[in-house]
Amino acid sequence: MSARRERLLGSGLEIFVPLALLVLWGVLSAGSTTYYFPPLTDIFTAFKDNWLFSRVGSDVVPSLTRMFAGLGIAIVVGVVAGLLLGLSRRARLAADPILEFLRAIPPPALLPFAILVVGVGDGMKIFIIALVCLWPILLNTIDGVTGVDPTLRETTRVYGVPRGDRMWRVMLPAASPQIFAGLRTSLSLALILMVISEMVASTNGIGYFVLQSQRTFAIPEMWSGIFLLGILGYTFNAGLVLIERRVLRWHRGARASALG
C-alpha cells in the first residue's frame, strides 16, 4: 500500500469510525425501552428543546461566566506570582513545601471550605475555580521561568535591559510554552469544578441541570446535558490549541529552524 493511499484510508477511518459508532448507538437504541438508555433520537430532541436555545441564557451563560471569571483570576495571579517566584531561588525554596501540599489536596475537598468561607453564591464558585486552576498555571510558570536559557538571562542583564522589560519581554515569552501547558490542565479543571460546584450548591447552571434531571428521572434531558458538557469540553480544548498555535507561532518556528 502506498503512503498516500494509507494516509487517505487513515483520514477516512478517522471520520468514519466515530460516525459509525454514533449511528450504531442510534440504531441499537431505536425503540429502546431500557429506562437508562433512551433512544438517541429522544436525546437529540431533548437537546434541541433545552440547549437550542431556551436554556442558554438561564443556565449556559451563568455557568460559563463563572468558569471564565475563575479561570481569568487564576491566570493573572498564577502568571504574576509565578514570574516573581521564578526569579528568586530562595523564595522558591521557601514556597515549595506549601505549594506542593496545597496542590496535592484533591480540589473538590476544598469545596466545603469555599462554601463555609464565601457562601453558596456565584462568588463561591468563582473562588473555588480560581483557587484550583491557580496551581497548574503557577507551577508551570515557575518551571518556565527557571528554565529560561541562562545565556538569554545574562545577556539581557549585561545589556542593561530594565527589570520590567526583562520580565515582560524576555521571561514571559520564554516561559509561555510552559504556561500554556499549565493552562490546558487548568482549563479542564475549570470545567470540572464548574460542574461540581453547581451540583453541590446552586440553583442554575449546567451541572445543576444535569443532576436535577437525574433526580426527577428526566433521563433524555440528563443525557442531553452530558452531551452538552462533552461538546463544551471538546470545543474549549480545541479552541485553546488554536490560540496556542497562534500565540506560540514564533516558538514553533524557532524550534523548527533550530532543529533543521
Place this chain on the structure above:
Amino acid sequence: MATLARPTRRRPDGARLRLPDWLLPWLSVLGVLVLFDVLPRIGVLPSRHFPPISKTLGTLGDQLTQSSFWDAVGSTLEGWALGLGVAAALAIPLGIVIGSSRLLYRSVRALIEFLRPIPSVALIPLAILIYGSGLKSTVFLAAFASFWQLIVQVLYGVQDVDPVATDTARSFGFSRTQRLLRVTLPSSVPYIATGLRIASAVSLILTVTAELVIGSSGLGKAITEARSGGDVQLMYALIITTGVLGVLLNTIFVQGERRVLHWHPSQRDSRGAAA
C-alpha cells in the same frame, strides 16, 4: 559563560549573614502555621471560619485514634485503588494493541480526542442511576477519568519506540509477541509510569468528588458532614488529611518510578523528571 555569571553571585563568606538554604522550607512552613494560629486568635481572621491551626491539628490528632476516621480513609483508598486498577487493566493492554497498529490508531484517534476532554463529573448522574450511591459509582467515575489519562500516555509510549530497535528485532527474526515483550513494552514503560502517576492523582480526585457529591462513604462525605454539622475544625482536619494522602500517593509513585526505571535516561540525573 561561567565567568560572566560568577561575579554576580554572592561569595560564600557573604552568606554567613543569610539563612542557609536548607532552613528556608522549614521556616516558611513554620511561618504559615504560626500565621494561621495567631491571626484567628487576635481576630484578624474570623475564628468562626478559621479556627487556630493548633486546634485543627489537635482535632486531627484526636481523629487518628478513632476508627471512624480510619474507616473513611480506608474507603477513600479503596475507591482510589479500584478505580486506578480498573483503568490500568483496561488502558494498558488496549493502548498497546491500538498503538501497535497504524490504521487502528488512526480510526480511534478522533474518538479518543473527543471523549477525553469530557468532564467525567458530567457522568455522575449516570453513575448514580446505574450503580446507585455506593462504591461502584465511585469506582466507575474514578476508572473512567483515569482511563483517558493513562491510555493517552500508553499510546505515546508505544509510538515512541525507536524504529531502529523494532526493525533490528524484526530482521533478527523476533516474532510479533517477542517484539512486543522485548522491545515495545520496555521502551514504553517510562510513559506508562508517568501515566500511572497522573492517573493516580485523577483517581483520588474523582473518588473524593464522588464521595462529596454522591455521598458514598469516605473522606469526601466526612468533610461535607463536618461542614454541615458546624464542626469547622474537623472539616479542616479532614481536608488536611486528603492533602497528606495526595502527597503520600504521589511520593510513592515517584519513588516507584525511580526504582523501576533506574536504567532509563530520564532518571539518571536523579531529578525524577520522567519522559
